[in-house]
Amino acid sequence: MPDYDVITIGAGHNGLIASAYLAQAGYRVGVFERRHIVGGAVATEELVPGYRFDIGGSAHTLIRLTPIVEELNLGRYGLEYLELDPLFFAPFDDGDAVFIYRDVERTIEALDAQFPGEGQAYGRFINDWQPFASTVKDVFLSVPSPFEIGKRFVSRTGMRMPWKEALPHILKPYGNLVDTYFKEEKLKTMLVWMAAQSGPPPNEPLSAPFVLWHPLYHVAGIARPRGGSGMLTQVLQQHIRSHGGSTYLSAPVEEILIESNRAAGVRVGEHVYTARAVISGTHAFETFGRLLPEPHRPASARHMRTGNGFGVMLRVALRAPVHYAAYGDRDARIALQLLCRDRQQILTAYGDFLSGRPAKDPPIVAMTFTAVDPSLAPPGGEVLWLWAQYFPYELARGSWDTDANVIAESLLDTFERYAPGTRSNVVDYLFQHPVWLERNLGLYRGNVMHLEMSIDQMFFMRPFLGMANYRTHVQGLYLTGASTHPGGGIMGASGRNAARVVLKDLERRRI
Numbered sequence: 001m002p003d004y005d006v007i008t009i010g011a012g013h014n015g016l017i018a019s020a021y022l023a024q025a026g027y028r029v030g031v032f033e034r035r036h037i038v039g040g041a042v043a044t045e046e047l048v049p050g051y052r053f054d055i056g057g058s059a060h061t062l063i064r065l066t067p068i069v070e071e072l073n074l075g076r077y078g079l080e081y082l083e084l085d086p087l088f089f090a091p092f093d094d095g096d097a098v099f100i101y102r103d104v105e106r107t108i109e110a111l112d113a114q115f116p117g118e119g120q121a122y123g124r125f126i127n128d129w130q131p132f133a134s135t136v137k138d139v140f141l142s143v144p145s146p147f148e149i150g151k152r153f154v155s156r157t158g159m160r161m162p163w164k165e166a167l168p169h170i171l172k173p174y175g176n177l178v179d180t181y182f183k184e185e186k187l188k189t190m191l192v193w194m195a196a197q198s199g200p201p202p203n204e205p206l207s208a209p210f211v212l213w214h215p216l217y218h219v220a221g222i223a224r225p226r227g228g229s230g231m232l233t234q235v236l237q238q239h240i241r242s243h244g245g246s247t248y249l250s251a252p253v254e255e256i257l258i259e260s261n262r263a264a265g266v267r268v269g270e271h272v273y274t275a276r277a278v279i280s281g282t283h284a285f286e287t288f289g290r291l292l293p294e295p296h297r298p299a300s301a302r303h304m305r306t307g308n309g310f311g312v313m314l315r316v317a318l319r320a321p322v323h324y325a326a327y328g329d330r331d332a333r334i335a336l337q338l339l340c341r342d343r344q345q346i347l348t349a350y351g352d353f354l355s356g357r358p359a360k361d362p363p364i365v366a367m368t369f370t371a372v373d374p375s376l377a378p379p380g381g382e383v384l385w386l387w388a389q390y391f392p393y394e395l396a397r398g399s400w401d402t403d404a405n406v407i408a409e410s411l412l413d414t415f416e417r418y419a420p421g422t423r424s425n426v427v428d429y430l431f432q433h434p435v436w437l438e439r440n441l442g443l444y445r446g447n448v449m450h451l452e453m454s455i456d457q458m459f460f461m462r463p464f465l466g467m468a469n470y471r472t473h474v475q476g477l478y479l480t481g482a483s484t485h486p487g488g489g490i491m492g493a494s495g496r497n498a499a500r501v502v503l504k505d506l507e508r509r510r511i
Contacts, residue, residue: 060081108122
């Protein structure tokens with residue numbers, strides 16, 4: 001009899017979610033994680049005394065579009081979400097401060113008061129594209145196939161416009177689509193900068209869905225687990241253990257064991273653990289390039305693209321709260337803070353990136369979650385995260401080992417222009433550049449999405465054609481994580497989808 005029904009490699013949030021569903025269904029589950037803590041890129045640690053730093057993803061939106069929290073009853077294990085409203089805040093050099101609220105009508109009123117006519121345009125944009133965004137969400141929550149995607153878009157879009165009118169918009173670069181609806185550059189910039197968080201630049205063809213997703217922010221909202229982003233994965237670990245599963249920390253898997261072309265378990269150091277099935281939740285390059293024995297490595301895996309880095313994160317411990325020159329009230333600190341002058345700033349930063357240079361003038365998303373969760377810092381203190389794009393993994397000159405401090409300090413200088421006095425309150429910081437992300441979180445070439453989120457590596461082509469249904473060419477070996485459909489971000493859809501596939505195969509005794 002094997003040691004487990006299912007072994008999961010990697011305790012990232014997708015691996016834990018898949019494992020939780022299996023454990024809840026009564027299967028014996030073992031999860032093996034190389035780090036000292038569960039969560040992967042969804043973890044929180046006290047790296048500066050008194051300050052709790054998220055190590056990866058921080059804002060929880062996508063998972064709230066899924067039934068995962070309810071289906072796993074995670075509230076029972078201590079998960080508590082704190083709502084962020086306003087959703088977005090953007091300060092500008094001329095003193096303008098623009099807000100997007102959870103409530104669409106409130107947002108329309110605020111925009112119309114500030115930029116006459118733009119609120120009504122925003123309402124039309126949300127109304128036109130919410131059905132499309134909801135259909136994309138449904139696709140994300142299903143096992144991808146050309147038939148399934150086609151069926152959902154043809155029969156369930158509920159689009160407010162005919163397809164012959166909608167399709168030209170969908171095929172546009174997202175940086176251009178906003179011109180169809182809006183006149184005010186500040187509003188266009190906010191929408192485009194949020195869309196850019198998936199990676200592709202605003203001028204990339206066929207990328208409009210990245211901005212057409214925006215209506216769902218008003219549906220799901222943006223929230224934070226009390227105690228830090230990593231509370232999600234801590235609670236998932238508790239769930240698995242309460243259902244008889246095991247989680248092993250500081251236990252890196254060295255090899256997936258294959259017997260008669262089927263996954264039979266894993267080797268961890270000198271120990272062997274057997275199972276009926278194995279789920280690999282680690283990076284696809286790790287699974288296919290290292291963990292699988294050489295004869296079983298598919299040739300197609302060599303064509304997966306991670307790109308040349310993406311962005312950097314500066315996590316700062318402050319003695320006092322951030323104060324923006326354009327708007328000093330707490331609402332600015334609650335929202336995700338979009339620090340971007342115009343769309344050209346994004347394109348210029350991407351041009352630096354293509355040349356192998358760190359963005360000289362990067363747009364930034366700032367986050368100050370102590371505004372809703374004071375437990376993240378000592379009394380009166382603040383945690384400040386600065387996510388900036390674009391920054392290459394391979395630099396044309398210099399190296400991250402030698403240049404990281406200079407680049408980190410330049411980000412602080414950039415932020416100081418928006419919030420004067422921040423520098424004088426810095427206690428310490430952690431700079432997560434592309435090489436740091438690779439070394440510490442296993443994110444190859446510093447890509448937080450694992451693989452590039454371009455159209456040829458999405459849906460039924462992620463991680464590559466023929467292996468997008470969470471099954472692999474090896475019987476009993478399954479995939480989950482950001483390398484699989486629907487990609488990166490704190491959503492958990494990949495874990496849920498993978499669990500449903502594995503459960504079906506277990507019930508049919510295919511493994």
